Amino acid sequence: MMLHSLAVVVGFALVAGGPARVADPAPASIDSIFARYDHTNTPGCALGVFRDDRIVYARGYGMADLNQRVPIGPQTVFYIASTSKQFTAMSVALLAEDGTISLDDHIRKWIPELPAYTDGIAIRHLLHHTSGIRDYLGLWQLSGRSIADEVPQEMALDLIIRQRALDFEPGNQYSYSNSGYLLLAELVKRASGQSLRDFAAARIFTPLGMTSTQFHDNNARIVERRAEGYQPTGAGAFEIVRTSFALVGDGGLLTTVEDLLKWDQNFYDNHLGRGGAPLIRQVTTPSSEPLADGRPQRYAFGLMPGTYRGLDIVEHGGAFIGFRAQLLRVPAAHLSVAVLCNDYTAQPEQMARQVVDRYLADRLAPVVAAGTGAATGGRSSVSVSSGAVDRWIGRYEVLPGCCSRWLAPATRWSRGSRDRRFR
Template sequence: MGQKLRIVLVAALWVTVAVGVLKVGRAAAGSGEAGLAEAPARVQQEGVQEGEANLSVEQRVDKIFAAYDNTRSPGCSLGVIQDGEFVLKRGYGMGNLEFGAPLSPESVFRIGSTSKQFTAASIVLLAEEGKLSLDDDVRQYIHELPEFDPPVTIRQLVHHTSGYRDYLTLMDLAGKRDADYYTDEDLLEMLSRQRQLNFMPSSRYTYSNTGYWLLSQLVKRTSGLSLREFAAEKIFEPLGMENTHFHDDHTEIVPNRAYGYAPTEDGGYVISMTTLPMIGDGGVFTTVEDLFHWDQNFYGPAIGGPEFLEQMLTRGVLNDGEVLDYAFGLGHGTYRGLKTVSHGGSFVGFRAEMVRFPDERFTVICLCNRGDANPTRLSYAVADVYLEERLEPVVDTGGDDEAAAGEEDTEGKPFVPKPEELAELVGDYYSEELDVTYALRVEGQGLALESGLASELSGSSGIIFAPVEADVVKYRFLTLRFQRDSAGRVSGFELDAGRVTNLSFTRLP
């Protein structure tokens, strides 16, 4: 009846969640292939500072990346495009620490969710070819999915308004890690077991990697080509992106590949990669040099034509008429008064950002191979240098921290259930949707999830869920809402976890 999940494994989910907080229209927090990070309100410390007046533009940019510019750590590759040509392209840090290979504009990076624009572009091209319609029911092509009323459309997958639960979060909750291996078939089988959506389609926006993975399956089922093959034939090869592909085989040798790394507590690094073959929500391997060609297609399209570009920039709309910032794998925004079009990416040891200022014909591409990098912030710091004469002045709101520190704590006393009330929640609970069993026991004044894999994770004390009200316990982003039958006995609970809500668990005898 499935495996018992050790709560320590779930803890990894919350690390991922912290990396991938998004906000577009009505935002949601989540995990995994993250993207579309908000532009920082200001990058004050990265602008012109005392002593920089005599530095060249290039020297000021080098200063932004100074902490990465050494032979002892991974780092970032940078490309700055102005009026159709590179005005700067550099590598800072190492692409492979074992072999001492430095990063360069030709280094090949995994770019996480920055890949989504290429998936969306493939769907737009298929719609132009008449192979599908954006308003088709997804189940018309992927019949294995459960039926919902109203049905989910392809357009809703594109704009993250489908309501589908995020598959990376589902797999985390089922005990799978980014380092584990599972297949497209395993994933589709998991999705076929889902009995609910997070919300009614187009009633909300919640970023979902499931939607873009399903788009990759739609490409295959409507064109007869895998997304990798289709994007190569229709996008990458026509644009001359010779070192770009959707990476669907983790055993494949990729020349000039940058390895992904995660920092350790002692100041070192460990390799942080994945064996997962899923593409669509992420999976593109590319270079700063190649992304130049994609950027230029938005000014003089070599593929798709004007209608293609217009569709790529078309924003999603909710049922209530609210217009989202999210378009087709691209997010609209503003930074210090200037319009932007961008998308970030974050997966395992890679971080990416590509932000275009269309009215200025200016783009920053920042690809990093270290999990602690913030390429969004770095990219806007670079924009501060090049566009300083066009950007609106930074408004320092000052004093916010002091004001917040002086606010009175209005939170009430913690909810403390009676021991017998907490004891009623103890038991084994099974989720058909995850095919996993959670075992709960009392730990102090809270509930702990017992281990089904203790021998593999010895030494961990687990995570304690704190009661927040009657029959509700919470740990960070994880909430369990217990249900009772007509006789008042606990019969199960529903679980909420960021990009996954209302997962049903039934109490076992």
């Protein structure tokens, strides 16, 4: 099977009348990043590269369904896990723009059955992960259940409600919590009278023409062109991993790289809500309130602003049973990269950055040697011996079947929601 037939390439000429820039990289240069998946016997990834309001390169690598021999393409539908959060947050922002809610409303105004200790939690605390509410995924596992089982919305909410305290006072600390975005989905439902699925369809996906995108809140619903999720079993073999999980808000979005272009375009020319730039500025800006220790907040509305090799970026990743995703935007270059994968050990964050390296080679700051903390936007590196790392080779699970971290013997990759390489 010739998987190269799945590629969509839109010229290498410079945009007429636009600023001069280095020509787009050759397809082979981009394909080399995904070489491990360019086969008919592995799961893989879909890639979309968006530049100047158009797809300049889109390809599938590997198979969406190994049983049925269905290849991945730009129209393959993937579960994108926590990359979904930006769509939940946009739904909340639209309700605030409508005047239906205020971001300073206490969440108990809308979900009064929450315990009294949540009185100080405003909607904005949930958006920025500063609420102090414990993550329901960990609570679910502590209750003796598997995350691969069906988790009804009511039961997940009950787990949150039955907690006796917060981890910290709202606004004092940052702690990534899926519970906050689960509560935001419930907020959308109660404030709008529509499920998050229906609200997002009416206010986001339909206006933007995202015809293959949905919050998937019913596992019985058939979705065309949907990829299966996989994890390796050793010796080059893979097994299907599935879940009855159908909660939305913190995750739950199904989409394609082609639809993500339409979403990406809206950040430059907003057509949602009242239209215009104010809504986009709001959702891409972290809270101006510092944390208790004086550090600035860095998490916006389901988006993580940062820097990469000297350029400002906005991104978010996702990882959940059988799937991993990364959507990375470089606003100053009008370039975005979407990498959606159905191999749970894939490294979409790293691959997206490698794509950026090739497209923006003329604009990126030089890579600095390990140990300086400058090569990856301020992350620090620590040198360790091979023997020290080899002691810990293996797989670790935060929850059964979920949130794994891998330390592989050959490559020494720690694979999780934020990949790290041990040198």
